[in-house]
Amino acid sequence: MLQSKNQITVRQLMIMFCVSIFSPAIRLMPGIGSELGREAAWVSPILSSAVLFTLFLVLERLFKNKKSKDIIEVYDMVLGKFFSYPLRIFYLFWTFILYFLYIRYYAERLLTSIFRTTDIRFFILVMMIVVFMALRGKFETFARFCEISFLLFNLITIIFFILLIPSVRIENIYPLTHNDIVPALKSTYPVLGLWGYVTFFMLLGDNVKDKEQIKNHRRFFTLFLAIITSLMLIFIIGTLGHMTARRMPLPFFSATKMIVFAESLDRLESILLSIWVVSDFIIITSFAFMIMNSMKDIFKISADKYLSFPVVLAGYFGSLFFTGSRFELEVFSEKIGLLVNIILGFAVPFIVFGIGKLRKKV
Amino acid sequence: MSFLIMFLVVGIVGFFDVKNMVNSGLKKELIVYSIFLGATVIFATLYLKNPLRRTILDMILDLFQVSW
Numbered sequence: 050m051l052q053s054k055n056q057i058t059v060r061q062l063m064i065m066f067c068v069s070i071f072s073p074a075i076r077l078m079p080g081i082g083s084e085l086g087r088e089a090a091w092v093s094p095i096l097s098s099a100v101l102f103t104l105f106l107v108l109e110r111l112f113k114n115k116k117s118k119d120i121i122e123v124y125d126m127v128l129g130k131f132f133s134y135p136l137r138i139f140y141l142f143w144t145f146i147l148y149f150l151y152i153r154y155y156a157e158r159l160l161t162s163i164f165r166t167t168d169i170r171f172f173i174l175v176m177m178i179v180v181f182m183a184l185r186g187k188f189e190t191f192a193r194f195c196e197i198s199f200l201l202f203n204l205i206t207i208i209f210f211i212l213l214i215p216s217v218r219i220e221n222i223y224p225l226t227h228n229d230i231v232p233a234l235k236s237t238y239p240v241l242g243l244w245g246y247v248t249f250f251m252l253l254g255d256n257v258k259d260k261e262q263i264k265n266h267r268r269f270f271t272l273f274l275a276i277i278t279s280l281m282l283i284f285i286i287g288t289l290g291h292m293t294a295r296r297m298p299l300p301f302f303s304a305t306k307m308i309v310f311a312e313s314l315d316r317l318e319s320i321l322l323s324i325w326v327v328s329d330f331i332i333i334t335s336f337a338f339m340i341m342n343s344m345k346d347i348f349k350i351s352a353d354k355y356l357s358f359p360v361v362l363a364g365y366f367g368s369l370f371f372t373g374s375r376f377e378l379e380v381f382s383e384k385i386g387l388l389v390n391i392i393l394g395f396a397v398p399f400i401v402f403g404i405g406k407l408r409k410k411v
Numbered sequence: 412m413s414f415l416i417m418f419l420v421v422g423i424v425g426f427f428d429v430k431n432m433v434n435s436g437l438k439k440e441l442i443v444y445s446i447f448l449g450a451t452v453i454f455a456t457l458y459l460k461n462p463l464r465r466t467i468l469d470m471i472l473d474l475f476q477v478s479w
Contacts, residue, residue, distance in 0.1 A: 149467070344443070344447070348439070348443045349439070350437075350439050350440045350443055351437070351439075351440070352435075352437055352440050355428050355431070355432060355437075355440055355444050356443070356444065356447060358424050358425070358428060358448070359444065359447040359448045359450075359451045362420075362421070362448070362451045362452075362455065363447075363451045363454065365455075366451070366454055366455040366458050366459075367454070367467075369458060369462070370454070370457075370458045370464075370466060370467055371466060371467045371468055372466045372467070372468040372469075373463075373466050373468075373469070377466065377468045377469065377472065378468070380472065380477060381468050381471065381472060381477075384472075384475070384477045385471065385472075385475055385477065
């Protein structure tokens with residue numbers, strides 16, 4: 050498992066990706082999914098899994114050439130530096146935007162859910178100190194932390210699912226007819242928008258030893274994401290109904306508030322909130338690593354650890370400067386963020402693969 | 412007060428980072444670090460001078476003509 054030169058395995062990278070999207074998934078998918086897919090929203094991860102599996106196939110082919118360190122180097126090889134350089138800059142710009150976005154989302158959620166009167170700067174400051182320590186540490190240590198979190202998150206999520214079973218009303222998610230095909234297809238939008246981050250994680254390819262081994266893990270991670278995301282949507286929409294879920298700021302949080310076990314065990318939402326914060330830490334740190342890695346490649350420097358301080362400082366002030374309200378964040382995610390994620394996460398690798406095939410580069 | 416804290420933090424952390432980079436002979440890294448840190452401090456100063464100024468998202472949403 051341990052790799053030389055501070056490198057991790059592609060399995061660890063995929064785990065990092067899965068744990069990272071836990072937080073945005075429980076925030077965005079139920080709301081936007083319910084609005085677009087109504088009671089059929091839970092089918093969308095199953096439909097999206099075909100696209101994700103194809104992306105894994107494309108990434109595997111793109112990384113067949115072992116010389117390429119990360120996805121941008123693959124773009125360099127296929128498109129040439131003249132066309133890949135603007136792409137590299139845009140990926141960096143978008144990673145910065147996502148970095149600010151997730152810092153702000155994390156703080157806004159804590160304010161919305163429990164700590165309504167606390168100064169937002171306190172939460173951002175605490176998170177940025179922890180992120181700074183992680184960035185100064187070893188990347189493989191962070192990857193191992195993600196592995197432990199992955200096990201913990203799955204265990205807690207499954208317990209939540211089991212405890213939510215009595216609250217699920219089957220009429221909220223069933224029956225599905227042919228009229229639900231179009232809504233189900235539409236509701237793949239937030240799912241694909243988040244699963245597209247797998248391409249962003251390939252920006253960290255420099256730190257991954259066996260990228261070509263993605264073929265050994267693609268089935269497991271596609272199936273895992275399809276099942277866990279579908280179950281999450283089944284339990285949220287099944288418990289609250291799609292009309293209520295689409296109007297709530299934090300539907301999964303509201304659903305877990307309904308859990309009462311043996312008339313004694315309740316108020317479990319605090320456990321959800323804590324794993325949510327850990328997931329936020331992982332996604333924010335991952336984007337910070339991506340920024341540092343991209344800057345290292347752009348400026349051709351050997352040590353990127355020193356960039357952690359400016360990156361963290363930019364994260365603190367950038368997230369404060371980024372938005373004034375949660376509503377702005379939600380509108381941005383729904384109308385622009387997810388769309389750009391799909392373009393950069395799916396469309397660009399597919400197009401590059403097509404061009405690579407034509408030019409016989411892949 | 413916010414300005415003072417920011418400049419104090421930037422000064423302390425920056426001093427140790429620059430010292431380490433000079434000791435390790437990382438000249439190129441030092442230039443990139445200084446430019447990036449300088450840009451971040453300018454960005455932070457802009458925010459601190461008027462925290463209620465127009466936000467980045469507001470500008471992006473305007474650019475794409477998204478109303479809410």
